[in-house]
Each structure stands twice: as structure tokens, then as C-alpha cells.
Amino acid sequence: MKIKDRVIELLSDKYCGLLPIKSIHEEDTIIDIGFDSLRFMEFVVLIEEEYHIEFPDDLLDIQSTTTVREVIERLEKEV
Amino acid sequence: MDLLKLMKKKAERICIRNNNRSICYQEIYETTKNNQELIRAYTESNKKQGQPVMFTDITLGWKLIPLYLACLAEKVTIIPIDLINSPNQTKKILNSTFGIIVKNAHVDDDGKLTKIDINHKVTGYKELRGVAFVLYTSGTTGSPKGIMLTYDNIINNALQIKQQLQIEQEDRLLIIRPLLYASSITGELMAGLIAGASFVVKKHTESPFHSIKLIKMHQVTMMFLTPSLMFKILQLKNYKLYRSLTKVVLSGERLYKYQYLDISNKLLETIQVFNGYGLTEASPRISMEKMQGTFQEASVGNPLSNLKIKITDKSGKQVSKGVKGYLNVKGPSVMKGYFRQKKLTEQALVDGWLNTHDIAKMIGENLYIYGRADNIFIRNGINIQLEDVEELLRATPYVEDTIVEIVKRENHAFELVAHIVPTKSYDPLLLRKEIRKWDTKFWPDKIKIQQEIPNGSTGKLSRILLKQTK
Structure with a gap:
């Protein structure tokens, strides 16, 4: 599975998110899709387990402008 | 106790570490004095009427310390507000109470107050005489519930906590939770100040994961957080990366065995773990357990020595030792009451006894806590009244009626599940858009459509009947 698809899956209600996959768009912000900093921590742990990487420090803080696309692009570089 | 006098004695010792900067007690003392002068200019003329109020934006982080100290010295009641996570609750508070308001733009890089805003007008509240803090635990719907904690409440509880945790002036405390909760205000900031310890305050916008970096960077010795975090x-x-750590204090939620075993396995053996129990109405700490490697389900250790404990049945009659009942506490750290909520205060406080609504039992001197007797759900250390979530859902055009319940997930984790009877105009995405406008603590984890939920005799959906149909 492509990283992009897997990230969206992990952000969905199948894993640690609130919305179904079809409701998550790359241009949505992380906050738009229902994440606060504590919920985002669950996503960080899932990513570390899945890809055996250390989650990038600069992505740990979710800004109000951070989009799903930015998270995907950043993780594509790491993995 | 005069906190400022205590601070003067510690003059050259470091009080705050922020990025690469150390701020000593003398500097905090001087900043506090500066803040006092400005606060006094705005509040002095109102003190005959009662005690004035200052609303403080909690994103101020460490800069809240000289601000809080100035308010305590000037006898101005502090109401911390969270504009980021609880904008709706904040709006409600600011619409009903007046006073001075301090946000980031009013404070310089050194924590000095340079100007002040006024929320409507400055006025004195008779009921707030002697009240150091009003802390709001719920209240997006209905009337906000503001817990009044007096100077004595806070200092008495902080002294007990300092003693139990043996906080020393060499300690460096990491404050992760915003200075909005009784646990961080009394149990961390005040207890640490009394000890003359130093602080690292995590920024509100930073992920809790940053704690790891902060511990390493500032050689933190003690940290305070919920078991789930x-x-x-x-x-x-x-x-x-926890080499400097000597103590971890867990509080705000029930500690489960799987959590404790994982935590004690992963942390270095030299780190002492404490499990604290309490509630905002008790300033907050009621008991503290020093974990000794073994785990007793529901145990929270011995109650603090200045508190009286009574376990009662529904009618208020004391039960025998070892029998489960409602926990009532009495002592110098029990709140003054709920701000402008006389009826609610009379229900919660009877002859000085606070009914915690927690189910408990005592075996010997040890207290055991089994959870809430009401519909309050504690998520990430924050209380959520289930009826508040239901009311918010009903206020949308998409929900005819609803019941919100707590569902156990794997590993004792819980989630907030909203069972809804949809209206004709129901659309899942539109409902989610409505939910995004709420304060984040009320967001349900799951929404389930229930066309046929049994009704109780009143015609309302019944939580009990819902459970019976499963």
C-alpha cells in the first residue's frame, strides 16, 4: 500500500481518527479532521510502529495550518 | 504563608528555565512587584465592594507565574481561560463575569505586565473574598461550574503535597499540563514554589511528546502527568532519555495495572512513581500513594493527614469499614463552593463535608477509589459531563435525540460513544462539521446511529435501558 493511502487509513476511524477514510482529504488540516495534540500522539505511535522510524520532531506539534498532505509528504521523505 | 517573602530568601536560585535562559527567584520577585503595581491601579477602587477578578490566558505559560503571584498578593481572584481548546466555555465565562483580562500581548518577554484589557468593567465580587482561583471544570451548556478555591485551600494542599513528594530546592519540576487545573497550580507550581524548586513549563502549543526533550535539555528531576499520557x-x-528524573507523579485519572506494569518496566529503577488521587473541589489532592513495585487495583494510598474521610451510603449514613460507598472529605483544602451556584454548593457541601461522588472504600488506613457515581467521564484528566455532550448534539439540526455513553476499549481505555437518533436532515459530514465548532474536550470518539433505542417511562432515551438492550 502506498504511504499516502496508509497514512489516511491510520488517520481515519479505522485506527486513531474520527472520520471515515472517504471524508479525509489531503487539503484538510489535521485539526479539521478532528485531531487534537493527544489524539495525534496515537497517530505518531502508529507511524513509528508501522514504518520503524522515529517520528520527525518538527511534525510533533500540530499547527492549525498543518494539512494531511504535509504530513504525507514529510513521511514519504522519512520512510 | 507569604510566598513572596519565601521567594526573596531564594533570591539567586533558579526559578524558571526557558529555552537557554535561567530566570532566578529575584527576577520573578521583581516582575511580580511590577505586575502588582499595574494590577493595583486597576483594581484598588473596587475592593470595598468585594474581590476583583483577573482572567488569564493560559498560553502565557511560565509568564503566568509572576502574574499569579501578583494576583495572590493583591487579593485579586484568578480565572484562567483556555481560548484555544475551550473557546465556547471561555465566551460564556467572559459574558457573565467582569474584570481585567491579560493575554500574550499584555506581557513582555520578561513576564512583565505592560498593559491590561478590561472585560466590560472592573467590579468587586463579595462572594470571591478570600478566593484565590475560580477553576471551571465544565459548563458549555447550562450554567458554568466554577470551583472557588481560597488561599488557605491552595496553600494547605500544596504544603501536604510538598511533604508527601519530598520536593527539595534542588528539584526541577516539569509542568506539562497548562496552569489551568488544580493539579498543576497547587500540586506542581505552589508545592514547588514553597520548596524553592525550579520549573520548566511546557508551551501550550507543543505536543506532550516534547516533554522528553525538555527533560534532557533542562535536567528535569520531577514530572507530573496523567497515567495515559x-x-x-x-x-x-x-x-x-530520562536519566535526570527521580520522581514521576501520576494523577488525573485512575491508574490501571497494565499501565503501571508498563510504566515501571520501562522507567529506570531509580525513578520513584507516585499515584495521586483528588478532584478540583479538594484543591485537588486527597491522597497520594508511593508505588513500591507491587500494584493493588484501585488503591490510592493513605489520605492526606489533614483530611477527614467518611464513606457513606446513598442516604448519607456512614458504612462499615471495608464496605463500598460514597467518599466524603472534610478539611482545609475543601473548596469554598461553586461561584454563584448556591444550590449546587449546598448539594455538594454538607456541614463542611464534600461529597466527591466517587465510589470508594477504606481498608485500614488505605483508600480505594472505584470510579464515579454520576455521569462524569474523565478523559485525559479532564471531566466531561455526559449530559453536556448530549445537549450539544441535540442543539444541532441533525440529532433528534441521543444518549452518550462510555465504552471500554482494549487495555481499559475508554471512548465516548454517542448513540443518536438522526433527524430527516441528518448528514454525517455536516454533523462532524458542527462538532468541530465545539470545545475539543466534548468531541465524541464515535457516533452510532440507533433508530430504535428504547425509551424510558418519561419518553426520554434511557442510559440504563440502552445498556440492557446490548
Whole structure:
């Protein structure tokens, strides 16, 4: 599975998110899709387990402008 | 106790570490004095009427310390507000109470107050005489519930906590939770100030994961957090950086066996783990357990020595030792009451006894807590009244009626599930858009459509009947 698809899956209600996959768009912000900093921590742990990487420090803080696309692009570089 | 006098004695010792900067007690003392002068200019003329109020934006972080100290010295009641996570609750508070308001733009880089805003007008509230803080635990719907904690409440509780945790002036405390909760205000900031310790305050916008970096960077010796947050942090790959840590204080939620076993396995053996129990109405700490490697389900240790404990049945009659009942506490750290909520205060406080609504039992001198007797759900250390979530859902055009319940997930984790009877105009995405406008603590984890939920005799959906149909 492509990283992009897997990230969206992990952000969905199948894993640690609130919305179904079809409701998550790359241009949505992380906050738009229902994440606060504590919920985002669950996503960080899932990513570390899945890809055996250390989650990038600069992505740990979710800004109000951070989009799903930015998270995907950043993780594509790491993995 | 005169906190400022205590601070003067510590003059050259470091009070705050922020990025690469150390701020000593003398500097905090001087900043506090500066803040006092400005606050006094705005509040002095109102003191005959009662005690004035200052609303403080909690994103101020460490800069809240000289601000809080100035308010305590000037006898101005502090109401911390969270504009980021609880904008609706904040709006409601600011619409009903007046006073001075301090946000980031009013404070310089050194924490000095340079100007002040006024929320409507400055007025004195008779009921707030002697009240140091009003802390709001719920209240997006209905009337906000503001817990009044007096100077004596806070200092008495902080002294007990300092003693139990043996906080020393050499200690460096990491404050992760915003200075909005009784746990961080009394149990961390005040207890630490009395000890003359130093502080690192995590920025509100930073992820809790940053705690790891802060511990390493500032050689933190003590940190305070909920068990679920500690558990989450320890799942990270780079958690093994805790060499300077000597104590971890868990509070805000029930500690479960799986969490404790994981935490004690992963942390260095030299780190002492404490499990604290309490509630905002009790300033907050009621008991504290020093964990000794073994785990007793529901145990929270011995109650603090200045508190009286009574376990009662529904009618208020004391039950025999070892029998479960409602926990009531009495002592110098029990709140003054709920601000402008006389009826609610009379229900909660009877002859000085606070009914905690927690189910408990005593075996010997040890207290055991089994959870809430009402519909309050504690998520990430924050109380959520289930009826508040239901009311918010009903106020949308998409929900005819609803019942919100707590569902156990794997590993004792819980989630907030909203069972809804949809209206004709129901659309899942539109409902989610409505939910995004709420304060984040009320967001349900799951929404389930229930066309046929049994009704109780009143015609309302019944939580009990819902459970019976499963």
C-alpha cells in the first residue's frame, strides 16, 4: 500500500481518527479532521510502529495550518 | 504563608528555565512587584465592594507565574481561560463575569505586565473574598461550574503535597499540563514554589511528546502527568532519555495495572512513581500513594493527614469499614463552593463535608477509589459531563435525540460513544462539521446511529435501558 493511502487509513476511524477514510482529504488540516495534540500522539505511535522510524520532531506539534498532505509528504521523505 | 517573602530568601536560585535562559527567584520577585503595581491601579477602587477578578490566558505559560503571584498578593481572584481548546466555555465565562483580562500581548518577554484589557468593567465580587482561583471544570451548556478555591485551600494542599513528594530546592519540576487545573497550580507550581524548586513549563502549543526533550535539555528531576499520557510517551522510540528524573507523579485519572506494569518496566529503577488521587473541589489532592513495585487495583494510598474521610451510603449514613460507598472529605483544602451556584454548593457541601461522588472504600488506613457515581467521564484528566455532550448534539439540526455513553476499549481505555437518533436532515459530514465548532474536550470518539433505542417511562432515551438492550 502506498504511504499516502496508509497514512489516511491510520488517520481515519479505522485506527486513531474520527472520520471515515472517504471524508479525509489531503487539503484538510489535521485539526479539521478532528485531531487534537493527544489524539495525534496515537497517530505518531502508529507511524513509528508501522514504518520503524522515529517520528520527525518538527511534525510533533500540530499547527492549525498543518494539512494531511504535509504530513504525507514529510513521511514519504522519512520512510 | 507569604510566598513572596519565601521567594526573596531564594533570591539567586533558579526559578524558571526557558529555552537557554535561567530566570532566578529575584527576577520573578521583581516582575511580580511590577505586575502588582499595574494590577493595583486597576483594581484598588473596587475592593470595598468585594474581590476583583483577573482572567488569564493560559498560553502565557511560565509568564503566568509572576502574574499569579501578583494576583495572590493583591487579593485579586484568578480565572484562567483556555481560548484555544475551550473557546465556547471561555465566551460564556467572559459574558457573565467582569474584570481585567491579560493575554500574550499584555506581557513582555520578561513576564512583565505592560498593559491590561478590561472585560466590560472592573467590579468587586463579595462572594470571591478570600478566593484565590475560580477553576471551571465544565459548563458549555447550562450554567458554568466554577470551583472557588481560597488561599488557605491552595496553600494547605500544596504544603501536604510538598511533604508527601519530598520536593527539595534542588528539584526541577516539569509542568506539562497548562496552569489551568488544580493539579498543576497547587500540586506542581505552589508545592514547588514553597520548596524553592525550579520549573520548566511546557508551551501550550507543543505536543506532550516534547516533554522528553525538555527533560534532557533542562535536567528535569520531577514530572507530573496523567497515567495515559505517561503510557503513550513510553511507546515512543526515543523515550529512554530520562536519566535526570527521580520522581514521576501520576494523577488525573485512575491508574490501571497494565499501565503501571508498563510504566515501571520501562522507567529506570531509580525513578520513584507516585499515584495521586483528588478532584478540583479538594484543591485537588486527597491522597497520594508511593508505588513500591507491587500494584493493588484501585488503591490510592493513605489520605492526606489533614483530611477527614467518611464513606457513606446513598442516604448519607456512614458504612462499615471495608464496605463500598460514597467518599466524603472534610478539611482545609475543601473548596469554598461553586461561584454563584448556591444550590449546587449546598448539594455538594454538607456541614463542611464534600461529597466527591466517587465510589470508594477504606481498608485500614488505605483508600480505594472505584470510579464515579454520576455521569462524569474523565478523559485525559479532564471531566466531561455526559449530559453536556448530549445537549450539544441535540442543539444541532441533525440529532433528534441521543444518549452518550462510555465504552471500554482494549487495555481499559475508554471512548465516548454517542448513540443518536438522526433527524430527516441528518448528514454525517455536516454533523462532524458542527462538532468541530465545539470545545475539543466534548468531541465524541464515535457516533452510532440507533433508530430504535428504547425509551424510558418519561419518553426520554434511557442510559440504563440502552445498556440492557446490548
